[in-house]
Amino acid sequence: MxxxxxxxxxxxxxxxxxxxxxxxxxxxxxxxxxxxxxxxxxxxxxxxxxxxxxxxxxxxxxxxxxxxxIPGNWDFEQAAAFPLVFLTAWEMLVHKANLKPGETVLIWGGSSGVGSAAIQLVKFLGGHAIAVVGNQMKAVKCWELGAEHVIVRDIQDVAIKVKELTQKRGVDLVFEHTGAASWATSVASVARGGRIVTCGATTGREITLDLRSLFARQLTFLGSYMGRREHLWTLLGHIQRNPTNPPFRPVIDRVFNLADYPEAQRHLEAGQGFGKVVCRV
Ligand SMILES: [Zn+2]
Incomplete structure (x- = not known):
């Protein structure tokens, strides 16, 4: 500064x-x-x-x-990659969905910045994470972050896989941010009385919904956007208790130089990475 x-x-x-x-x-x-x-x-x-x-x-x-x-011995890249995605995921899991220990969470886009944060936070909060990713290499990384199960997508099959993993019950919570492409599967994957929390619509913002699934299955839909600034201090406190081996940390996919900003944007749009893309100043 x-x-x-x-x-x-x-x-x-x-x-x-x-x-x-x-x-x-x-x-x-x-x-x-x-x-x-x-x-x-x-x-x-x-x-x-x-x-x-x-x-x-x-x-x-x-x-x-x-x-x-900046906590512990984190470098600038980690400090840049941390606040937005962890604040978003924390708000969704803790303050919107009120996740309880033992609950099962389906996390779309496990390789994204917010998805990789959510996997770690679900584990930290005592829940069970089922992550959805696009390929086997990403699946391995999700396991390393603490996901108990990883589904390599084929979107239609996700609900079937979820039912297999939850003894036909469905998950307690769906962590949504992908939107149109996944919404119907999210509804099909959630247990009766369960909830879906969303912070994004990267594949499209228009969805269709059979209202009967909302009231008869007694679902709760929760919208979320960022979170209280105060809660970044909460997250910092959890890290500072054990800064050399924190319970969660940002996942960085690639670091570009600021001069290569357009290339960094193209890499992000291609969606092949795992975690956050950072530009070094
Ligand atoms: Zn104001």
């Missing part, structure tokens, strides 16, 4: 001329949602790099409240 505004109070563990991790959600700070800590419900909420400029730059300016110390 090169400079701070006059009179700025920095968060604990963050110092001028030191390094820091950035919480990517920006909010107004003065509305009712912000004041009660639900900054991601602020009407002015923006994710850096989405509805405003991001961090693909040699210098960026952020509010002091968006800074956190």
């Amino acid at each position: 090169e400079a701070v505004g006059e009179g700025t109070i920095l968060p604990p563990g963050v110092e001028l001329n030191g390094s820091a991790m950035i919480a990517p959600g920006l909010s107004c700070g003065v509305c009712a949602a912000c004041l009660r800590g639900d900054d991601m419900l602020c009407r002015d909420y923006k994710v850096m790099g989405h509805a405003c400029d991001g961090t693909a730059a040699t210098q960026v300016m952020v509010p002091a409240a968006n800074l956190l110390p």
